[in-house]
Amino acid sequence: MNWYKTDFPSDKFNFANIPHNKITSLNGINILVPFYTDTSIIDFIIDALSFDEYDSVIELGCGYGRNLFKIFYNGGGINLRYFGGEFTSSGVEMARKLADIEPKMKAEFFHFNHLKPKFDKNLDFGKRVLVFTSHTIEQVKEIPDNWFKSVTSIAPFVRCIHAEPFGFQIQNLGEASKNHKEYFLKNGWNLNFAKTLKKANQNGDIIIEDALLEYSCGTDPFNPTSIAVWRSV
Template sequence: NHLEPKLPFKKPFKRAFVFTCHSIEQVMQINENWFDEVVKAGEFVRGAHLEPFGFQLKNSGPLSDMHKDFIIQNSWNINFSEVLRQAVERKIVKDEQIFLEMGVTPDTNVGSLAFWSKA
């Protein structure tokens, strides 16, 4: 549940991998503690998110404008990149690499990719 992330594990795993693919997009805004909760999955946690957030970081022209309009029209996520940035600032995660606007689907829902690891 991206609105209230809670991990039901009795104890963290040694290593954990968190992957989302166009699921965070379905939540208009994730909680600012999203990463705080997710890193509890393990002693070492790596995350990868293929989500439509590129327009949140950089306007690369008409495609970014169309994508932003599409996201707002559907009430989809508008704060993933900000919550990630804040988690990096608070040293919850290390921001490893981001690839913007990696592909286009017919509905202009462009995916971007973010990698991070537990700080």
């Protein structure tokens, strides 16, 4: 038996066609990490929930709600209320069907469009809410100037965590940021998140609490996630 060390992206396990490593990126640089490495926004949101009192957690651009269900089952708990806004009617419909299976989870799903951010007055989110977005604003070329103000209007206290690939909009950190920017320009993906966030902060609509560039190690090396956290004034 020869013990071996793994160094190359093309290395595979002998017994199966499974790679040892995969390429991801961190701080703008492409790096090799173990194939099964997967950082998760879910754990971050669950930790964030434990550091403050919230009545509800709201994901905007939630798809079929997988993040909200994972938060519920991994520590979000039964006292919290869960809301998901999603553009596609199929996403909203599927999320509602899944939520029906779990009567202990207080969950509501509704239509939401990043391009026209409006909330039905009948939705009662509570007084203190944690909003998050995860790789959804990326799909909208330009969010409107009022996106942040509109989200602050849903409750007396709003904190929002964005896990979106906007690092290249602020700074070219390295090869990964450069490739990323080219990809977004070519595909018409989001180009104005960082600018609009900064403007909302300058206007006094929100207070930016944190911003962390290209903090990824996720499944997609070519779409590195950056983090921005803000709260209402």
